[in-house]
Amino acid sequence: MELNASIKYLKGVGEKRAAMLSRLGICTLWDLLTFYPRIYEDWSNILSIKEAPLNENVCIRAIVGMRYREHKIRKGMTLYKTEITDGENIIDLTFFNNKYAAEKLEQGKEYLFFGKITGKGYYRQMTNPEFTEFEGDGKMRPIYPQTAGMNSRALEKLVRTAFEVCGDIPDPIPQNIRESYCLMGIESALHNIHFPESEDLLSEARRRLIFEELFLLELGLLRLKSKSRRSDAIPMQADYTEDFFSLLPFELTGAQMRAVKQSTDDMMKDIPMNRLLQGDVGSGKTAVSAALIYNCAKNGFQSALMAPTEVLAMQHYKTLAKMFENTDIKIELLTGSTPASEKKKIKSALKSGEIDLAVGTHALIQKDVEFNNLALAVTDEQHRFGVNQRGSLSSKGTNPHTLVMSATPIPRTLALIIYGDLDLSILDELPKGRQKVETYLVNSEIRERAYGYVKKHLCNGQQGYIVCALVAENDELELTAATELHKNLSEGFFKGFSVGLLHGKMKPAEKKTVMDSFASGETQLLGSTTGIEVGIDVPNAVIMVIENAERFGLSQLHQLRGRIGRGTEKSTCIMISDAHNEETEHRLKILASTTDGFKIADEDLKLRGPGDFFGSRQHGLPELKIADMMTDGEAIRETHAAAENLLKKNPALEGEEYRLLRNAVNRLFSGGISMN
Ligand code: ADP
Ligand code: MG
Numbered sequence: 001m002e003l004n005a006s007i008k009y010l011k012g013v014g015e016k017r018a019a020m021l022s023r024l025g026i027c028t029l030w031d032l033l034t035f036y037p038r039i040y041e042d043w044s045n046i047l048s049i050k051e052a053p054l055n056e057n058v059c060i061r062a063i064v065g066m067r068y069r070e071h072k073i074r075k076g077m078t079l080y081k082t083e084i085t086d087g088e089n090i091i092d093l094t095f096f097n098n099k100y101a102a103e104k105l106e107q108g109k110e111y112l113f114f115g116k117i118t119g120k121g122y123y124r125q126m127t128n129p130e131f132t133e134f135e136g137d138g139k140m141r142p143i144y145p146q147t148a149g150m151n152s153r154a155l156e157k158l159v160r161t162a163f164e165v166c167g168d169i170p171d172p173i174p175q176n177i178r179e180s181y182c183l184m185g186i187e188s189a190l191h192n193i194h195f196p197e198s199e200d201l202l203s204e205a206r207r208r209l210i211f212e213e214l215f216l217l218e219l220g221l222l223r224l225k226s227k228s229r230r231s232d233a234i235p236m237q238a239d240y241t242e243d244f245f246s247l248l249p250f251e252l253t254g255a256q257m258r259a260v261k262q263s264t265d266d267m268m269k270d271i272p273m274n275r276l277l278q279g280d281v282g283s284g285k286t287a288v289s290a291a292l293i294y295n296c297a298k299n300g301f302q303s304a305l306m307a308p309t310e311v312l313a314m315q316h317y318k319t320l321a322k323m324f325e326n327t328d329i330k331i332e333l334l335t336g337s338t339p340a341s342e343k344k345k346i347k348s349a350l351k352s353g354e355i356d357l358a359v360g361t362h363a364l365i366q367k368d369v370e371f372n373n374l375a376l377a378v379t380d381e382q383h384r385f386g387v388n389q390r391g392s393l394s395s396k397g398t399n400p401h402t403l404v405m406s407a408t409p410i411p412r413t414l415a416l417i418i419y420g421d422l423d424l425s426i427l428d429e430l431p432k433g434r435q436k437v438e439t440y441l442v443n444s445e446i447r448e449r450a451y452g453y454v455k456k457h458l459c460n461g462q463q464g465y466i467v468c469a470l471v472a473e474n475d476e477l478e479l480t481a482a483t484e485l486h487k488n489l490s491e492g493f494f495k496g497f498s499v500g501l502l503h504g505k506m507k508p509a510e511k512k513t514v515m516d517s518f519a520s521g522e523t524q525l526l527g528s529t530t531g532i533e534v535g536i537d538v539p540n541a542v543i544m545v546i547e548n549a550e551r552f553g554l555s556q557l558h559q560l561r562g563r564i565g566r567g568t569e570k571s572t573c574i575m576i577s578d579a580h581n582e583e584t585e586h587r588l589k590i591l592a593s594t595t596d597g598f599k600i601a602d603e604d605l606k607l608r609g610p611g612d613f614f615g616s617r618q619h620g621l622p623e624l625k626i627a628d629m630m631t632d633g634e635a636i637r638e639t640h641a642a643a644e645n646l647l648k649k650n651p652a653l654e655g656e657e658y659r660l661l662r663n664a665v666n667r668l669f670s671g672g673i674s675m676n
Contacts, residue, residue, distance in 0.1 A: 001165040003030040011161050020150045032162050033169075035155070036193055036209070036626050037142030040202075043112055044138045049089040049124065052117050059114045060126075061134055062086045068095075068102040084113065084126075091117065092125035101128075110134040140196045159194050172664040173212055174657045181642065184208040193626075210627045210635050211642075217624075218643035219653070219661075220669045225274065225422070226651065233272035233399040234375040239264050240298040241291045247323060248287065250431065256284050259425035260291045263403060266423070267292070267376070272394075273401035279427025280597035281562025282434065285405045286316065286537075288427070289378045290323050292403060297329045297356040301375035305359045306393050308381050310335045310508035311515050315537060316380065317359040318519075324357075334360035334369070337509050365392040373397070379404045407559070408601070437565035439573045439592045441549070441585075450545050450574045451493050457543045458497055458524045462569065464543035467560060469551040470504075470529045479505050482529040489527050497524050504530040532563050539567030549575035550584040554604040557591050565595075583607070 001009065007026055008018035026032050043059045052058040062084035071079040080095040080102035093113075095102045105111065115129030130153075144155040171178070171186040178185065184192070184204045191197075192205035241260055245252060252260070259277055266273035279285050293303040305320070307313040317333040324331060332346045332355050343363075349355045353372030358364060374397030394402050404422065442450065454464045466489065470481050482503035490499035500514050500523035517523040519538050526532075526541075544564050549557065557575070565571035575588055590603050627635065646653075653662040 001029055001167070003033070003166060003169065004028045007032055010158060010165070012158055017150065020147055023147050024145065024150070029162055029166055032159060033166065033190055033194075034625055035144065035159075037144050037152075039143045040140040040196065041114060041143055042138075042140050043114055043132075044140055044198075046112065046138055049086050049091055049117070055116055055118060057114065057116055059112055059138055060086060060117075061110065061112055061138075062091075063110045064093075064105045064107050065090065067107050068105065070099075084111075089124070091119075092123075093129065094125060094127045096128060098128065105131070112138050140199075140202065142194050156194075163191065163194075170660055172660040173215070174661060176657075177642070177646070181211065181638070183211055186212075206626070207635075210632055211639055213624055213627045214632070214635055214639040215643055216661075216665050216668050218639050219647065219665045222643050222647055223651075223665070224669075226647070231272060231399045233270050233401060234301060234373070234397075235270045236264070236267045236295060236299045236301075236375075238299065239268070240295050243298070244291050244294040247294075247326065252287065252291075253284065253427070253429045253431055255279070255427045255429035256288050259288045259427060262423075262425050263288070263292050263401075264295060267295070267401045272399045273403065274422050275403050275425055276422040277403055277405045277425050277427065279405075279407065280430070281407045281559060282430060282566050283407075283427035284431055285380070285407070285427060286319055287323075288425075289380075289403060289405060290320055292376060292401075293320070293357055293378070294324070294327070294329065296376045297327075299375075301373050302350070302353065302355065302371050302397075303357045303376040303378065304364055304371070304374060304393055304396065305357065305378045305380065306364050307359070307361060310337060310361055311511050311536070312380065313359055313361045314512055314515075315519075319537070320357065320359060329356045330354060331357040331359065334358055334363050335508070336361060336363050337512075338363065365396070369396065371396050374400045376400055377402045381406060381408075407562070407597075408555070433568040434565065435568070435570050436595050437561055437571045437573050439561065439575065439595075441575045441577065441588045441592050443578050444576055447576060450576065453572070453574070454525070454543050454545060455494065455497075458494075461540075462543070463518065463521065463523075463538065463541040464525050464545070465532060465541060465563060466525065466527045466545045466547070467532065468527065468529055468547040475505055478503070478529070485527050485529060489525065494525055498522060499524070500526045502526060502528040502530065502532065532560060536563055537566055538563070542567070542569050542571040544571075544573045546573065546575045549577040549588055550579035554587055554591060554600055554607065557588075558595075558597060558600045561591070561595075 005028060006018070007013055007021055007028055008015060010029065010032070013021065021027070021032070024035065026035050041057070046059050046061045049060055049062070052060055063086075065083040065085050068080045068082040071081060073079060076097075078097055078099070080099055082093045082102065082105060083090050084093050085091075093105075110133070111131045112134050113126060113129040113131045115126050117124055117126050119125055142152070142156055142159070144152045146152055146155075169187045169190065173183060173186070177183070184201075184207075186208075188201075189205040189208040192201045193209060196202035196205070241264055259279075263273060263275055263277075266275060277285055277288060289305060293305065296303045305316055307316055313333065313335050317331065321331055330349075332349070334343065334346050338346070346355065346358070347369055350358055351370045351372060358369075358371075363369070377393040377397065377400045379393060379402070394400055454466070457464055468485055470478055470485075482501060482505070486499065486501040490497070500518055502511060502514050506514070514523070514526070515536065518526045518541075521540060541564055544561065546552070546557065546560060552560065561573045564573060575591070577584065577588060579585075587603075587607060590600065594600065629636070650658065653665070
């Protein structure tokens with residue numbers, strides 16, 4: 001049977017099972033062979049009855065002492081009992097309502113039994129064990145992720161059948177690479193991952209399959225990178241960034257300068273820049289992008305800046321309009337709520353080239369938006385867009401330079417994979433005068449005092465946030481609860497102060513009004529029942545109370561806290577939580593002890609796994625079947641180097657030797673990931 005043949009032609013699979021399997025992502029024979037077990041049952045560690053611990057899964061080797069007997073204990077419940085012995089001890093064996101299993105056991109024959117031994121005093125029994133005939137020794141048996149109606153044993157059987165009918169499995173990794181990296185062949189690796197001959201062979205198989213998976217990924221990403229390098233971009237003729245710096249009310253940090261320099265160097269070339277600007281909240285990414293936008297405009301080209309939400313787009317628009325107020329740079333805002341007539345005007349001005357910079361949301365990548373000469377595409381908080389959307393903004397120009405900005409600090413190994421196709425600038429330095437946000441974890445008995453502390457700041461002319469995550473079953477309840485919160489704050493403790501409300505059910509325009517009022521200082525205290533958007537920048541806000549802090553993830557809390565401590569004044573974050581489990585306390589204590597985004601991201605990944613990045617698939621990369629971004633850091637580095645090495649020698653993976661590898665890489669990226 002061909003490896004890419006539909007699974008429904010496999011013996012033992014019909015239409016119904018094929019449908020169930022497809023829910024596990026298994027459509028072809030190959031999918032089945034690469035559907036890896038999660039864990040194994042160890043049937044190789046055979047114990048005697050005497051040695052075997054009670055109430056744990058064990059494997060024993062024993063002879064069936066007699067034919068089974070039936071005991072009807074009540075209607076609908078029959079026990080089938082027999083005895084087994086390992087030559088030293090005898091135990092009872094009981095099957096509930098399973099005559100079929102009992103009948104399979106032959107008196108006098110030797111089997112391996114797998115299950116729990118239970119008993120009291122000297123009495124021992126095994127209930128509903130699994131068993132196979134004893135044939136020399138026991139093996140590890142695979143346990144697969146399951147779907148309704150398809151258990152692990154059934155899958156195991158199908159995998160065995162698949163191996164019987166699949167014939168030779170060609171190895172996509174050529175022999176020379178296998179030899180250099182001491183990798184097992186594909187056939188042996190697949191056999192051993194499903195049916196390990198030994199622990200050692202299992203770990204070799206795992207290593208080989210992880211290598212392959214990451215290697216293909218790296219090859220694909222590196223090739224994307226080099227492909228985008230080959231196209232013709234618009235080179236900037238001169239560097240005007242110095243002029244821009246003089247417009248700023250502050251001096252750029254060393255890290256910001258470095259990032260600007262790296263980017264302007266890139267942009268002087270005729271290969272498009274493809275750069276990720278990664279910097280923790282408050283590190284000043286906007287100013288970096290503004291320098292590039294300025295430079296682009298002075299060179300006579302257009303730029304676009306895309307943000308994931310209207311509120312953020314609006315804020316960027318205002319910030320940039322202010323920075324450019326004494327220049328001749330023309331800037332416009334284009335979002336979903338821009339009135340139609342306005343939109344029309346903006347679009348035509350963009351097309352004619354009258355506008356130098358378009359700031360906006362997804363509205364910027366609508367089909368009918370055209371630019372005259374877009375040379376720089378900036379995307380903010382890029383992790384919230386898919387890779388494909390990132391590309392769409394670029395497609396508005398001919399190979400424009402691209403800068404993506406992200407505040408989501410991710411560990412280096414992850415960055416290598418997710419952004420393997422990008423160059424990296426890191427803002428690892430906060431602007432001068434920033435003070436670490438003091439963070440406290442308290443329980444709700446301290447709430448009054450915390451609120452009192454907030455009030456003190458409001459009286460000083462400063463602003464604050466009270467964030468209160470809601471768990472409401474439906475929209476209506478959420479709305480009620482949000483209104484309630486607002487009422488409690490504005491008519492209760494904070495009576496006489498101007499209190500705003502932000503909640504999850506608001507329309508972008510409503511949110512904007514609330515945020516505008518807060519940014520202008522009119523609103524003193526902002527209550528929020530959702531997170532406050534990443535990127536919101538109100539430096540006068542210096543205090544934040546987070547109610548039910550345990551309901552937020554670590555990174556979320558870090559982002560939230562990043563809304564304060566944005567000016568030179570000391571800022572304070574008070575997390576209130578009455579949750580007293582260890583995990584929560586551990587989490588919240590990490591936050592209280594550090595403001596280092598990288599450290600927090602690391603901890604977050606450790607606690608929650610990389611699901612955030614890899615579960616949501618927002619990054620647009622192919623799914624990983626066996627490699628684990630958290631634990632396989634070493635393999636990531638190894639394969640990255642291996643891929644770079646190979647592409648240096650053979651950029652197009654030419655030659656018969658590499659045909660299978662080339663095909664495999666192309667297949668992996670056939671889902672349409674593309675940078676430009
Ligand atoms: P983020 O990287 O989170 O997007 P922003 O670009 O919003 O950060 O900048 C955060 C705040 O810091 C803004 O108020 C901005 O004006 C200010 N800022 C940026 N760079 C500097 C600097 N070099 N010195 C002082 N303040 C700065
Ligand atoms: Mg920002």
